[in-house]
Amino acid sequence: xxxxxxxxxxxxxxxxxxxxxxxxxxxxxxxxxxxxxxxxxxxxxxxxxxxxxxxxxxxxxxxxxxxxxxxxxxxxxxxxxxxxxxxxxxxxxxxxxxxxxxxxxxxxxxxxxxxxxxxxxxxxxxxxxxxxxxxxxxxxxxxxxxxxxxxxxxxxxxxxxxxxxxxxxxxxxxxxxxxxxxxxxxxxxxxxxxxxxxxxxxxxxxxxxxxxxxxxxxxxxxxxxxxxxxxxxxxxxxxxxxxxxxxxxxxxxxxxxxxxxxxxxxxxxxxxxxxxxxxxxxxxxxxxxxxxxxxxxxxxxxxxxxxxxx
Numbered sequence: 001x002x003x004x005x006x007x008x009x010x011x012x013x014x015x016x017x018x019x020x021x022x023x024x025x026x027x028x029x030x031x032x033x034x035x036x037x038x039x040x041x042x043x044x045x046x047x048x049x050x051x052x053x054x055x056x057x058x059x060x061x062x063x064x065x066x067x068x069x070x071x072x073x074x075x076x077x078x079x080x081x082x083x084x085x086x087x088x089x090x091x092x093x094x095x096x097x098x099x100x101x102x103x104x105x106x107x108x109x110x111x112x113x114x115x116x117x118x119x120x121x122x123x124x125x126x127x128x129x130x131x132x133x134x135x136x137x138x139x140x141x142x143x144x145x146x147x148x149x150x151x152x153x154x155x156x157x158x159x160x161x162x163x164x165x166x167x168x169x170x171x172x173x174x175x176x177x178x179x180x181x182x183x184x185x186x187x188x189x190x191x192x193x194x195x196x197x198x199x200x201x202x203x204x205x206x207x208x209x210x211x212x213x214x215x216x217x218x219x220x221x222x223x224x225x226x227x228x229x230x231x232x233x234x235x236x237x238x239x240x241x242x243x244x245x246x247x248x249x250x251x252x253x254x255x256x257x258x259x260x261x262x263x264x265x266x267x268x269x270x271x272x273x274x275x276x277x278x279x280x281x282x283x284x285x286x287x288x289x290x291x292x293x294x295x296x297x298x299x300x301x302x303x304x305x306x307x308x309x310x
Contacts, residue, residue: 012041019045021301083107087293089124095293106135119146119155121293125175125194134194134208136180138170138293145170145182147194147208156208158192165214166190171234173293176245179213183236183247187223187278189215189267215269215276222249222263222280229254237295239266240286246297247278248290248309262309264288283307 010018019042022028032042086104087095096107097120106115106128115128119137126132128150135148137155144167146155158166167184174181179191193211226232231252239246245267252259265278285303289296289310 009037015041016045020047022047085291085294086121087123088291089127093124093127095119095122115150121173123173123175123180123293125180134180136173136175136182136192136194138173138182145190145192147192147210149194149196149208152208156210158210158212172236172295174236174238174245174295176236176238177242181236181245183234185234187217187219187234187247189217189236189245189276191215215267217276217278220265220278226251227253227255235290235292235295237288237290237297240297240299244281246281246288248288248295250290262290264307264309283309 015038019028019031022031028042028047032039084097085094086097092109092111094107094109095104097104104116104119104122106122106124107113119139122135122137125134125136133150137146137148138144139146145158147158148155167182167188167190169185170182170190171185172183179193182190182192184190191213195209195211197207197209223232231254233250233252235248235250237246237248238244247265247267249263249265250259251261251263264281264283266281268277268279270276284307285300285305287298287300287308287310289298
C-alpha cells in the first residue's frame with residue numbers, strides 16, 4: 001500500500017478548489033505560507049470576491065472583503081484620487097468622472113491607461129484590449145444610449161424614433177448573457193446586442209450593428225408600498241450563477257436617515273403567451289454589491305445561508 005502523500009504536495013486540482021473556497025484574505029495568506037507549491041497555486045487562483053474601492057475627495061483606498069484591512073495594491077497615485085467612479089470591469093478597469101478631464105474616461109488603476117469618454121455611466125462586455133470588448137453607455141443627452149469599441153473614433157448612438165422604444169429615464173445597466181441590459185424608472189427593460197458589421201468596399205472599415213429588444217413591464221405591486229418622499233434607486237446585475245437577471249430596489253428614506261431596505265426581483269421573460277415581468281427573488285447563499293453600472297453577485301458557498309446586499 002502506497003504511503004499517503006503529505007499535505008504540502010496536494011494535487012493541483014484539489015488545492016485550487018480549496019483556495020477558491022477561501023474568501024478571507026487572511027486565511028489565504030496563511031494557507032499560501034505552507035510552502036512554495038501552495039503559494040504558486042494561491043496566486044493562480046485569486047479569490048472570486050472583489051475588492052471594495054472606497055473613493056473620497058481626500059483619499060481612495062482598496063479594501064479586501066472579509067480581510068479586515070486595506071490593500072496597498074494597486075497603488076493609487078495622488079492625481080487619481082477624488083474622482084467619481086461609475087462603472088467597473090475585471091482587470092482593474094473603471095469608468096470614472098473627473099473634474100480635471102471635464103468628462104468621463106475608462107481608467108485602469110493598475111496600469112494608469114486612460115481612454116476618454118463622454119457619458120455618465122457605462123458597462124463593458126469584456127476588459128480592453130480584448131476583441132470582445134464593447135462599451136454601452138448611458139448618456140445625459142437626448143439620446144439615452146451610446147456604444148463604442150476600441151478602435152472606433154466616435155460613439156454610435158442607438159437608433160431612435162422607431163420601434164422598439166428607447167428607455168425614458170435610464171437608471172442602470174449591466175452586461176448579461178451577451179446583451180447589455182438597461183432598466184428605466186418605470187422598471188421597463190431594454191436589451192442591446194452589439195456585433196461587428198463586416199467591412200463594405202469603400203465604406204472605410206467595419207462598424208457596429210446593434211440589435212435591440214424592449215420589454216414593457218407592468219409596475220410591480222410592491223411599488224405601492226413606498227412611503228411619501230421615499231426614493232427608489234434601481235440596479236440590474238446577473239445572479240451569482242449567471243443564469244438569472246436580477247433587479248434590486250434600494251429604498252432611501254430621508255425620514256429614516258438614508259438607505260433602510262432592499263428588494264430583489266428576477267426577470268421572467270415572455271413565455272406561454274404571458275408578458276415579461278419582474279418576480280420577487282429570494283436570495284440564498286449569495287452576496288450582492290450594488291453600484292451604478294458595476295453591481296456584482298457572488299456565491300458564498302453556503303446554499304442554506306441568507307443573502308446579503310451591500
